[in-house]
Amino acid sequence: MTIKRKDLIFLGPEIYLIGATIYYWTLTASTFNPVAIILLLILIYQVIYKTIVTGLIIASLLILLSFYMILALISELSEFTEANEDYKKLLMFGTLFLGFNLIAGAIMLWKYLRVQMLKS
Numbered sequence: 001m002t003i004k005r006k007d008l009i010f011l012g013p014e015i016y017l018i019g020a021t022i023y024y025w026t027l028t029a030s031t032f033n034p035v036a037i038i039l040l041l042i043l044i045y046q047v048i049y050k051t052i053v054t055g056l057i058i059a060s061l062l063i064l065l066s067f068y069m070i071l072a073l074i075s076e077l078s079e080f081t082e083a084n085e086d087y088k089k090l091l092m093f094g095t096l097f098l099g100f101n102l103i104a105g106a107i108m109l110w111k112y113l114r115v116q117m118l119k120s
Contacts, residue, residue, distance in 0.1 A: 010111070011047055013104035017062070018043045020101070052112050052119075059108035066101040073098060 008015070021043065025036035046054050073094045080087045 013059075013108040013111075014043055014047050016100065016104050017058075018047070020097075052116050055108055055112035056116070059105050059112060062101060062105035063109065066098050066105060069101075070098050 018040065021036055021039045025033050025040075028036070042054070042058065046058060073090070076094075077087065077091060
């Protein structure tokens, strides 16, 4: 079984989310992180079986949680009294990370909605 480039591009958002979950896991102090393990299992299940319902749920939750985290980022940035180095780092990395999450969620939502519409 060979993996085609088109298949890898099609799975891009899921692969990104697996990488982001592994990165999150490495930032925690514990090697047993049930949240990261559950997220990884769900994402691996999605990569293997590519179910439409699971893909739509993951994409919708990712978009909603990303918007929530954008509000948290804005709240955190408003606590700074001056735009120092920490402010700039938080603004840059927070915006990039949440932007990538929103893009991955939007691509996943579009992808699985399109598949669902083609099946109908």
